[in-house]
Amino acid sequence: MIGELEKKERYYHLAINDDGNYEWQRKKSESEKFNFADIPYNKITSLNGLNILVPFYTNTSIIDMIIDALALEQYDSVIELGCGYGQNLFKIFYSGGGVNLKYFGGEFTKSGVEMARKLASIEPNIES
Ligand SMILES: C[S@@+](CC[C@H](N)C(=O)[O-])C[C@H]1O[C@@H](n2cnc3c(N)ncnc32)[C@H](O)[C@@H]1O
Known part of the structure; x- marks a missing residue:
């Protein structure tokens, strides 16, 4: 169940639509920075207090x-x-x-x- 929720968060983000309601929106490829599953290649995480860019699937x-x-x-x-x-x-x-x-x-x-x-x-x- 938690794995399913994490999967959803990889593919979608929660957004507010034109009616002011929340809805899950599929992340879209807007550049070549997205991989085969329309998931970004990289993500920001922190190390020693600094924000760093790491490959998306790095387990932090x-x-x-x-x-x-x-x-x-x-x-x-x-x-x-x-x-x-x-x-x-x-x-x-x-x-x-x-x-x-x-x-x-x-x-x-x-x-x-x-x-x-x-x-x-x-x-x-x-x-x-
Ligand atoms: C980035 S999310 C991380 C959630 C969770 N720790 C995880 O790793 O899945 C931060 C969470 O902190 C909650 N939060 C922010 N400020 C808070 C506060 N003052 N008291 C309690 N929860 C708070 C937010 O609602 C959100 O769910």
Whole structure:
């Protein structure tokens, strides 16, 4: 499910249409900078506080690092502020972060909170 949401975000961006409503719009090739799937060749990420341009498919996630850090000591909770729909928390949970930890996400948007709750509710091993 989270993979499907990520895939959608690779292909579409959320835009406001002429009626003032939100809609998902397919990213369009406007230059040769888009690859076979109309996905940009590069993306901006940060390194040591600087914005850098890297190939789009470069994995810049620090989830594995967090999981390894969690294994070093006894922690009781994982907290992400600005968690969106909670993809990082779910990935940590599913990739070995620990099923006995408490996971907390703080999110500004109602839609993010609703989606995170929905995703948590379909996982039988998550008590929400
Ligand atoms: C770039 S998104 C990243 C979402 C998530 N961390 C992820 O990696 O998928 C930043 C998120 O922070 C949320 N946010 C921004 N300001 C916030 C605030 N003051 N309190 C809580 N959430 C906030 C936004 O609504 C958005 O979902």
